[in-house]
Amino acid sequence: xxxxxxxxxxxxxxxxxxxxxxxxxxxxxxxxxxxxxxxxxxxxxxxxxxxxxxxxxxxxxxxxxxxxxxxxxxxxxxxxxxxxxxxxxxxxxxxxxxxxxxxxxxxxx
Numbered sequence: 001x002x003x004x005x006x007x008x009x010x011x012x013x014x015x016x017x018x019x020x021x022x023x024x025x026x027x028x029x030x031x032x033x034x035x036x037x038x039x040x041x042x043x044x045x046x047x048x049x050x051x052x053x054x055x056x057x058x059x060x061x062x063x064x065x066x067x068x069x070x071x072x073x074x075x076x077x078x079x080x081x082x083x084x085x086x087x088x089x090x091x092x093x094x095x096x097x098x099x100x101x102x103x104x105x106x107x108x109x
Contacts, residue, residue: 039065054079 013021024030039047048058054075060068068076090097 036065050076050079050083052079053082 021030024033042050044061047061051058051060054072054077056072056075056079065073065076094100
């Protein structure tokens with residue numbers, strides 16, 4: 001298939017769709033949708049860690065993001081921020097923790 005033929009098969013979005021996509025970048029809708037998708041794909045263990053860090057029972061991990069109320073969503077946001085802070089503390093002081101070895105933790109080695 002030639003390049004010209006490929007260009008003809010691609011549909012250009014309508015003006016309304018393009019405007020809606022642009023607006024979503026400024027009103028938080030695009031980020032919210034990305035966050036929902038990420039939460040849905042996240043392993044239960046990760047969800048539980050975020051919930052614990054946000055002071056929510058980890059047993060709530062099975063809920064979709066839309067099922068949490070505004071106060072719970074704020075706690076989830078705080079939990080994500082806390083996890084980020086913890087990761088930064090380790091990175092600044094120890095470097096990449098994936099490179100730490102058992103003998104660096106243990107006195108018996």
